[in-house]
Amino acid sequence: MLIKTLKNRLVCACLILIGLYAVVSVGGTIFFQYEPNTQDLLQANTGPGVAHWLGTDYLGRDLLARIVYGIRISLTIAFFATLINITVGFLVGSVSGLLGGIVDRLLVGVLDIFWCVPPFLIVVMLTVALEPGIKNIFIALGLVLWIPTARMIRGEVRVIRNSPFIKFARLNGAGSFKIMARHILPNCIPVLLTTAAFSIPDAIMAEAFLSIVGLGVQAPNASLGVLISDGLQSFRIYPWQWFFPVLTLTMLVLCFNILGDALHEAYSSKAKGLLEHD
Amino acid sequence: MIDVADLSVSIRKDKAVIPLLKNVSFRLGPGETLGIIGESGSGKSLVTYALLGLLNHTAGLEGSIAVCGCCNLLKAGRKEISQLRRQKIGYIPQNPQGSLTPTRKIKAQMQEVIAVKTGLRWKEAANYAAELLVKVGFSEPGRILRMFPHQLSGGMCQRIAVAMAIAGKPEVVLADEPTSSLDLLSKTEIMTLLGKAQKEYNFAMVLVTHDLGFALKYCNTLAVLYSGRLVEMGDTGELCFYPRHPYSKSLFGCFFNETQERQSALFHGEPPVFNNRVPGCRYFACCRERITACEVQEPVLVRIGTGQVACWLYDGGENR
Numbered sequence: 001m002l003i004k005t006l007k008n009r010l011v012c013a014c015l016i017l018i019g020l021y022a023v024v025s026v027g028g029t030i031f032f033q034y035e036p037n038t039q040d041l042l043q044a045n046t047g048p049g050v051a052h053w054l055g056t057d058y059l060g061r062d063l064l065a066r067i068v069y070g071i072r073i074s075l076t077i078a079f080f081a082t083l084i085n086i087t088v089g090f091l092v093g094s095v096s097g098l099l100g101g102i103v104d105r106l107l108v109g110v111l112d113i114f115w116c117v118p119p120f121l122i123v124v125m126l127t128v129a130l131e132p133g134i135k136n137i138f139i140a141l142g143l144v145l146w147i148p149t150a151r152m153i154r155g156e157v158r159v160i161r162n163s164p165f166i167k168f169a170r171l172n173g174a175g176s177f178k179i180m181a182r183h184i185l186p187n188c189i190p191v192l193l194t195t196a197a198f199s200i201p202d203a204i205m206a207e208a209f210l211s212i213v214g215l216g217v218q219a220p221n222a223s224l225g226v227l228i229s230d231g232l233q234s235f236r237i238y239p240w241q242w243f244f245p246v247l248t249l250t251m252l253v254l255c256f257n258i259l260g261d262a263l264h265e266a267y268s269s270k271a272k273g274l275l276e277h278d
Numbered sequence: 279m280i281d282v283a284d285l286s287v288s289i290r291k292d293k294a295v296i297p298l299l300k301n302v303s304f305r306l307g308p309g310e311t312l313g314i315i316g317e318s319g320s321g322k323s324l325v326t327y328a329l330l331g332l333l334n335h336t337a338g339l340e341g342s343i344a345v346c347g348c349c350n351l352l353k354a355g356r357k358e359i360s361q362l363r364r365q366k367i368g369y370i371p372q373n374p375q376g377s378l379t380p381t382r383k384i385k386a387q388m389q390e391v392i393a394v395k396t397g398l399r400w401k402e403a404a405n406y407a408a409e410l411l412v413k414v415g416f417s418e419p420g421r422i423l424r425m426f427p428h429q430l431s432g433g434m435c436q437r438i439a440v441a442m443a444i445a446g447k448p449e450v451v452l453a454d455e456p457t458s459s460l461d462l463l464s465k466t467e468i469m470t471l472l473g474k475a476q477k478e479y480n481f482a483m484v485l486v487t488h489d490l491g492f493a494l495k496y497c498n499t500l501a502v503l504y505s506g507r508l509v510e511m512g513d514t515g516e517l518c519f520y521p522r523h524p525y526s527k528s529l530f531g532c533f534f535n536e537t538q539e540r541q542s543a544l545f546h547g548e549p550p551v552f553n554n555r556v557p558g559c560r561y562f563a564c565c566r567e568r569i570t571a572c573e574v575q576e577p578v579l580v581r582i583g584t585g586q587v588a589c590w591l592y593d594g595g596e597n598r
Binding site for chain 2: 163164165167168169171174175178183187
C-alpha cells in the first residue's frame with residue numbers, strides 16, 4: 001500500500017521537493033556565494049536580479065541565502081518538536097491505554113486539563129518563561145503538540161487491546177510483555193506516522209507565528225517567520241521581501257500536508273481492505 | 279482428561295447476581311469429542327472460556343473443572359493457567375482472520391506460538407512451522423509463511439490457526455465455532471483436518487458449533503444448552519434420533535426437516551433474558567409440551583438411559 005502511495009505523482013513531487021529543501025538548507029553556503037548575515041548597505045533593497053536572484057533586504061543581505069538558512073532553522077525546529085511530540089505522546093498514550101485503571105484515569109485527567117487550555121497560550125507562556133530562542137521554541141512546541149498525539153495513541157491501544165487477535169495471542173500462551181511489544185504497539189505505528197506527518201507543518205506554522213509576533217528566533221538569525229515579519233514592514237514598496245518567504249513557507253507546509261494526507265489515506269484504505277475481507 | 283462438575287458462571291450487576299450458566303457437568307476422555315450446541319447466547323462459548331481459565335478474575339464461578347491434571351482450574355493462579363494453555367490446551371477461534379495480528383507475517387506469528395509451546399529456538403521453529411503447514415494441507419508452506427493474514431482467505435487463516443493449536447501436541451483442543459465464518463468447502467476441510475489431527479494426537483476436543491451436521495459426524499457426546507442451562511446431554515446417535523427435551527426435539531426436527539407442524543414450534547418465542555428471573559423452566563414460554571409443573575419450578579437433570587435431560591416430563595426417570 002505504501003509503494004502504491006509512492007507511485008502517486010503528486011506525493012512523489014512533494015517528497016522530491018521536501019528532499020530538495022532539506023539538501024539545499026543543509027548544504028546552504030556550499031551552493032550560494034552569499035552568507036545569510038553579511039550586510040552590504042550599498043545593495044540594500046535591490047529587486048530580484050542577476051547578482052541577487054531574489055533581491056536583498058533592508059540591510060543588503062541576500063534574500064535567497066536568508067531563505068535557505070530560514071528553511072534550515074524552520075525544518076530543525078519542526079523536526080525536533082515532532083520528535084518530542086511523538087516520543088512523549090507515544091509513551092504517555094501507550095502507558096495510559098495499556099495499563100488502564102487508576103494510571104489511565106490520572107493521565108487522562110492531565111490530558112483533559114491541557115486540552116482545555118488554548119495550545120498557543122501555553123506555547124507563548126513557555127517561550128516567554130524560557131526566553132525566546134531556537135532550542136526553547138521546539139521544547140515549547142513539543143510540549144504542547146504531544147497532547148492530541150497521546151489521546152490518539154491511547155484510543156488506538158485500547159481498541160487494539162480488545163481485538164480478537166490479542167485474545168488469540170494470549171490463549172496461545174504469549175506473555176503480557178510480548179503481547180505489548182509484538183502485537184499492540186506495532187499496530188499503532190500507522191497512527192503515529194500520520195500524526196508525525198501532520199505535526200511537522202503544524203510546528204513550522206507555529207514557529208512562523210511565534211517569530212512574526214516577536215517571540216521566535218531572534219535577529220540576526222533568520223527563520224521563515226522572521227523573514228515574513230521583516231518583509232511585512234516594507235510590503236508595499238518591496239513586495240518581493242515578503243512574497244518569497246511566504247511562497248517558501250506555503251510550499252513547505254503544503255508538501256508536508258499532502259504527504260500526511262497520502263499516508264493517512266494509505267493506512268485507512270488498508271484498514272478498510274481488512275474490514276472488507278472479514 | 280476434562281472433568282467439569284456443576285460449573286456455574288454468574289456476573290454481578292447493580293448488586294444483583296445474574297446467573298449466565300448453571301450446573302453444567304460433563305466428562306471427556308482422550309480421543310473423545312463433546313459437541314456443545316444451542317442457539318446464540320445460550321452460553322456455549324462461556325463453557326470454553328471457563329475451560330481456558332479466562333473467566334477466573336471477571337465472573338463468579340462455582341463448581342470445579344479438572345483439565346489435564348490441574349485439579350481445579352477455577353482456583354488456579356495465573357501462572358498455572360498460562361502454563362496449562364501453553365502446554366496442554368489448543369484453542370481454535372471463531373473468527374480466523376481477525377485472530378491473526380494484521381501487521382505481522384504468518385512466519386513470525388507461528389514462530390512465536392511454536393517457541394512458546396514447544397520451547398524450540400526461533401530458527402528451528404520456522405522449520406517446524408513449515409512442517410505444520412504441510413500437515414494442515416498447504417502445498418507451498420514457504421510462500422504462505424511470507425504472507426500477511428489479509429492476503430489469505432478465511433479458510434486458509436483457519437488452517438493456520440489449527441496448525442498453531444496442534445503445535446504443542448495438546449491434550450485438549452477447544453474449538454469455538456471453528457467453521458462459523460467459512461464457506462461450505464472450507465468448513466468440511468477444517469473439520470476433516472481436525473478429525474485427522476485428533477486421530478494423530480489423540481486429544482480430547484470440545485466442539486462448540488451451530489453446525490448440527492458436523493456435530494453428528496464428529497462428536498461422541500452432545501450437550502444441548504438453552505438460555506444458560508444444560509437441558510439435555512447424551513450419546514450423539516441417541517440424542518439426535520431420539521431427543522427427549524422439547525427444545526432438542528425442535529432443534530433436530532428442524533435439522534432433519536420434519537413436519538411443518540414441528541417447524542412452526544421453533545418460532546414460538548424467544549428465550550428469557552438473563553437478568554429476568556424465571557421461577558420455572560426457562561423454555562416454558564416456547565414449549566409446546568409444557569405442564570403446570572414447568573412454570574413453578576426449574577427442572578433438574580435426571581438420568582435416562584445413557585443420557586441426561588432436564589425436563590419435568592421425565593421426572594423420576596420415566597416418560598409420563
